[in-house]
Amino acid sequence: MAVYDPAVREFSINVERNMLVYDPAIRELAALLESPEMKDVKPEIREKLENILDMCNKRNNYAEEITTEHSDVLAQITQETMNHPWEEVFKAGKTPWIMATRMISGPITSQFLNFIVSITKAKQILEIGMFTGYTALSMAEALPADGVVITCEISDYLKDLTSEFFSRSPHGKKIKPYFGPARETLETLTKEGRVFDVVFVDADKAGYRGYVETILDNGLLAPNGIILADNALSDGRPYLIPKSREQNPINDFNEYIANRPDLRQVLLPFRDGILAIRRTLEAEGQAG
Numbered sequence: 001m002a003v004y005d006p007a008v009r010e011f012s013i014n015v016e017r018n019m020l021v022y023d024p025a026i027r028e029l030a031a032l033l034e035s036p037e038m039k040d041v042k043p044e045i046r047e048k049l050e051n052i053l054d055m056c057n058k059r060n061n062y063a064e065e066i067t068t069e070h071s072d073v074l075a076q077i078t079q080e081t082m083n084h085p086w087e088e089v090f091k092a093g094k095t096p097w098i099m100a101t102r103m104i105s106g107p108i109t110s111q112f113l114n115f116i117v118s119i120t121k122a123k124q125i126l127e128i129g130m131f132t133g134y135t136a137l138s139m140a141e142a143l144p145a146d147g148v149v150i151t152c153e154i155s156d157y158l159k160d161l162t163s164e165f166f167s168r169s170p171h172g173k174k175i176k177p178y179f180g181p182a183r184e185t186l187e188t189l190t191k192e193g194r195v196f197d198v199v200f201v202d203a204d205k206a207g208y209r210g211y212v213e214t215i216l217d218n219g220l221l222a223p224n225g226i227i228l229a230d231n232a233l234s235d236g237r238p239y240l241i242p243k244s245r246e247q248n249p250i251n252d253f254n255e256y257i258a259n260r261p262d263l264r265q266v267l268l269p270f271r272d273g274i275l276a277i278r279r280t281l282e283a284e285g286q287a288g
């Protein structure tokens with residue numbers, strides 16, 4: 001597949017235009033309503049389309065309203081991440097790329113992760129992809145005092161920023177960032193003999209498959225452990241442009257997981273999608 005495939009390019013432009021919207025149907029409708037073709041459309045049809053867009057947005061907003069509100073510190077991290085001068089920081093050579101504010105997860109993901117940590121009674125959490133620490137702290141807030149979130153991050157620039165953010169919360173002390181490429185950190189964690197109850201994967205998409213293979217092969221996941229892989233719907237790419245494998249490593253990752261008989265998985269379609277993965281247990285499905 002050529003890098004400049006027009007369909008992929010057009011798709012990417014549309015994603016850029018509506019950065020915080022993950023559902024391509026909503027993006028497409030918003031783009032249509034702004035397009036010049038709309039001037040020839042009857043007002044009642046335009047009104048109907050606007051109502052449809054409104055319904056989609058209300059659905060998302062309602063889900064956020066009903067979900068438990070995230071903590072004050074999480075709200076501060078969100079706000080300050082949005083206002084941070086990422087472009088200037090990148091131009092000054094302090095980050096490997098422009099950190100996109102869209103990378104920070106939203107309140108539903110935050111409370112979902114918190115929920116999973118709580119109901120699984122997890123104590124050892126691994127995160128791959130810390131960014132400004134929003135999801136690491138979301139999980140830490142659900143841990144008991146002796147629980148730990150080990151979080152991997154490649155960019156040293158985030159060291160001071162996250163350490164200051166974590167110092168604002170009594171749960172921050174449960175978070176232990178490991179800086180460097182996640183692949184290397186996974187080797188270190190293997191040597192340390194770590195075993196995790198919950199793993200949240202949210203870093204470079206091309207790395208997902210390798211991370212999950214290493215986690216499973218090196219015994220980093222507890223027998224009843226759960227892996228949650230973010231961006232499993234990747235802005236709609238897996239089902240809209242499925243052949244574009246170079247552009248979208250998530251296609252391969254999702255298929256790889258779906259084709260492994262030793263795993264069970266469910267794709268949760270909120271925000272940009274989370275693929276929840278666990279091992280198939282030997283005793284599972286026995287009828288006595």
Ligand SMILES: C[S@@+](CC[C@H](N)C(=O)[O-])C[C@H]1O[C@@H](n2cnc3c(N)ncnc32)[C@H](O)[C@@H]1O
Binds near residue numbers: 103104105134152154
């Ligand atoms: C999507 S952001 C994580 C967002 C965070 N989980 C949240 O929701 O607030 C991905 C992060 O992974 C980091 N990253 C990318 N490639 C990496 C790698 N190979 N090893 C470790 N971290 C990496 C990026 O620097 C970025 O901060």
